[in-house]
Amino acid sequence: MSVKIRLLCLQGDGIGPEIMQATLAVLQAAARRFDLDLQLTHADIGFAALAQQGSTIPAKVIAQAKSADGVILGPVSHNAYPPVSEGGLNPSGVLRRELELYANIRPARARKGTPRPIAAQIDLIIVRENLEGFYADRNMASGSGEILVEPGVAIALRKITSRGSARIAEAAFALAANRPRTRVTTIHKANVLRISDGLFLAEVRTVASRYPQVVHDEMLVDAAAAHLVRDPARFDVVLATNMFGDILSDLACEIAGGLGLGASLNLGPDYAVAQAQHGSAPDIAGQDRANPSSLIGSVAMLLRHLGAQAAADAIECALDAALSTAVTRTPDLGGALGTQAFANWISTFILEH
Ligand code: ATP
Numbered sequence: 001m002s003v004k005i006r007l008l009c010l011q012g013d014g015i016g017p018e019i020m021q022a023t024l025a026v027l028q029a030a031a032r033r034f035d036l037d038l039q040l041t042h043a044d045i046g047f048a049a050l051a052q053q054g055s056t057i058p059a060k061v062i063a064q065a066k067s068a069d070g071v072i073l074g075p076v077s078h079n080a081y082p083p084v085s086e087g088g089l090n091p092s093g094v095l096r097r098e099l100e101l102y103a104n105i106r107p108a109r110a111r112k113g114t115p116r117p118i119a120a121q122i123d124l125i126i127v128r129e130n131l132e133g134f135y136a137d138r139n140m141a142s143g144s145g146e147i148l149v150e151p152g153v154a155i156a157l158r159k160i161t162s163r164g165s166a167r168i169a170e171a172a173f174a175l176a177a178n179r180p181r182t183r184v185t186t187i188h189k190a191n192v193l194r195i196s197d198g199l200f201l202a203e204v205r206t207v208a209s210r211y212p213q214v215v216h217d218e219m220l221v222d223a224a225a226a227h228l229v230r231d232p233a234r235f236d237v238v239l240a241t242n243m244f245g246d247i248l249s250d251l252a253c254e255i256a257g258g259l260g261l262g263a264s265l266n267l268g269p270d271y272a273v274a275q276a277q278h279g280s281a282p283d284i285a286g287q288d289r290a291n292p293s294s295l296i297g298s299v300a301m302l303l304r305h306l307g308a309q310a311a312a313d314a315i316e317c318a319l320d321a322a323l324s325t326a327v328t329r330t331p332d333l334g335g336a337l338g339t340q341a342f343a344n345w346i347s348t349f350i351l352e353h
Helices: 017-032 048-055 059-067 091-098 160-178 196-209 222-230 243-258 293-305 309-323 339-352
Strands: 002-010 036-042 071-073 103-109 125-129 145-150 151-156 181-190 217-219 236-238 265-267 272-275
Touching: 002 017, 002 059, 002 265, 017 036, 017 071, 017 293, 017 339, 036 339, 059 091, 071 091, 071 293, 091 125, 091 272, 103 160, 103 243, 103 293, 125 160, 125 243, 160 181, 160 196, 181 222, 181 243, 196 217, 217 222, 222 243, 236 243, 265 293, 272 293, 293 309, 293 339, 309 339
Parallel strands: 002 036, 002 071, 071 272, 125 236, 181 217, 181 236
Antiparallel strands: 103 125, 103 265, 145 151, 265 272
16 A cells, blocks of 8 residues: 655755755655655745745745645755845744744764765764754744844843753654664753753753663763764764754764755654755755755655655665765765756666665
């Protein structure tokens, strides 16, 4: 019996359209190979939606996202959008908030043959809190978490809650309990942010006490940056508040081979959104040079979450094969294949294995 999966595709800005096209080619191949009954719906966000509908994320897109089994979200150029009052909302932030996507799961794993010297030692997953912290666009019920007190004086508020800390800790420990190394490293700056990171750590320790089989250690964020470069193999699951997790995951991703490999899944109690870790890379947009591995890997994570394990495994296996040699890599990793040719190679591999 075929598995029915309804996905909403939001291609976004910059390299979004080309990595979405590549990802959907791979997804269709996996659907054929594993008899998935795939139903894809497309909607505009970003500059395309702004031009036609006056908003970078129209309300109907949020409703469509809520009625799908999952969403594939392309990167967006929100830094270049006009102010919110002119329709320039950050689609990624809005979706995270509206769909209550409190966990951002960001793996960084070296694949065989990846052209970076320290890459071979890295295989970790960053579990990043997604709705609080220093994110001024989503941590207030109304208004912004950033305030211009007077010209020359600005304040940014960092929100940490017991509930938010406990549920992201639960996500990290549950994940670690099912990995071979069963270790969680919690990242903080409680020596400076004594109250907020103190609260975060207290909740994490309570959750840790319910997982005696998981080794737990705690590390200051600055030390974590150094340790990631010096000895990435010491990390398994890395638990972090929003902004620390965002910054460390770009670092981990580069150590593993480059931003073009950075897959991620946003998760909440009811919804899941596949999204590459990187931005819209306007410097290479429209040149068929972007590496779509990030979004392809994100879709594999989404399929696994939706119960399509065999299709997810096959995509991962094909990515491993393509990335193992320069002949079948994209230019960011020293290869010669364009974005779509890379996707075609992966699709063929899936259909033939
Ligand atoms: P944005 O304004 O949307 O954040 P950005 O270019 O400032 O875009 P990223 O998109 O994260 O930030 O890109 C950082 C660098 O990594 C750029 O040089 C970009 O070309 C490169 N890069 C990002 N994603 C990819 C990719 N999928 N394939 C190849 N290079 C990439």
